Amino acid sequence: MMTNVHVVLRKEDIDETALADGKVAVVFDILLATSSIAAALSAGARSVIPVRDAEEAKAVAIHLPEKSYELVGEREGRTIDGFHPPAPLFLQTICPGKTVVLSTTNGTVAVHKAQSASAVYTASLLNSPAVSEHVCRWHRDKTIIAICSGSSGRFCLEDFYGAGYFVHCLVEQGIDATKLSDSAMAAWLFYRQYSGEERAKEVLFAARVGRWMAAYGLESEVDYINRHGALSSVPKLERGSFGLELRDIAPTKFMKEGRSS
Template sequence: MQKIHVLLTKEELDTQRLDGRVAIVLDVLFATTSALAALQAGARAVIPALDAAHARSIAAGLEPSSTILSGELDAETLPGFAHPTPLALLRHDLRERTLIYSTTNGTVALHKAQAAARVYAASLRNARATIEHVLREHAHSTVLVVCAGSSGQFNLEDFYGAGLLVSCLQQAPGARSFSDAALAAAALHQGSDALRSLRDSRVGRLMTSRHLDAEVEYAAQPHADDVVARLVDGRLVRVPSP
């Protein structure tokens, strides 16, 4: 029977056995939502960096015209980097370019998950597409839904996103075993509204205070995109359609 777990923060990955498992990483506001938006807009790849210095070292080895640097630290855009929210990134020409992306939590979570057999980045917008792919390709693998969280703290928006993914799994044919955290996430999703949950979260309130309501609204649209993003050799790339 396929086992489904939800990890409340990226720090929980440190205690997990990852070999043979599938990890789906969520940083709804905004790292994984932004990375997926870039791929949906035609970016060749998104390279998650650990911090600004790591991002610049990656960029130094690539052709400048084919890359774009974007990122934040503690919700402040890094100097010289593009603003890291999805709609802001979509104002750039991303076609056939590589996005080098550094965030406080989401890109770090992707690095922490790399020991898993497969690593995917997910958001509310591509939840159904991601689960359909995982069920096709990894129907018998244990799945870890990883909430990036915020510097070791629980995040409402990531837990809501985890609940959306778990709800998709509950609705799919087949026998599965869900951890208590997975069942709690699904209960939150099924009893709440996406936009309200994201707006009410700490990060959502911060974005509203900065007049970035449209960015939160973009992230709060379940199943709006069909892109599936897998981490391959340290790069998020779009999985070809079946």
């Protein structure tokens, strides 16, 4: 029996050949890349161009019209010189009407590694309900691979939790729980143990990256990222004029009050 939903625990575990066999990939980097992507697109960014490093970001920027873009990125947790930090709350103040060229250590690399899939989306706690609804509507006959970006080869607790929330949303959309792989079931069970924004906050601040963000005074960013289902953006990877880019394909853009499931 075909497995309909599977969770990959690190970007290094992606099987690009298997993805190319008609799979649908959904990438998670809860702290911070995929949350920043959802926030930027919901705030009116024209698109997000995910790149693998600062050099690639600068090479893309050369071809973009002056003042039409913002360079955003970090490397191993440090904001790249000359770039804006990839923080969701901050990005919403600078990205309306702009193209965001985004370079992160893990999330944007995971997006590139997933590009062989038949369709690639990014999701977070902010927009998993919207992404799951779209995936169930348009890809119900496909195998869905939820990809946790991880952190420089390490497993990340927050990505696993985010994937579990996404699986929960899929089940709510009618996906048969018996079609979950063991990794998808494990993620879903973990989410259910800490469902709701108050319990989720425990997970986010217990995670290594969450502890680091708290130490640097970024609690407000984590609190924002924890707003389950607050955004309706559905970022989909497309081939654009300047390479791969993520565009919001949601039929309408609106912000709802945060809710937990």
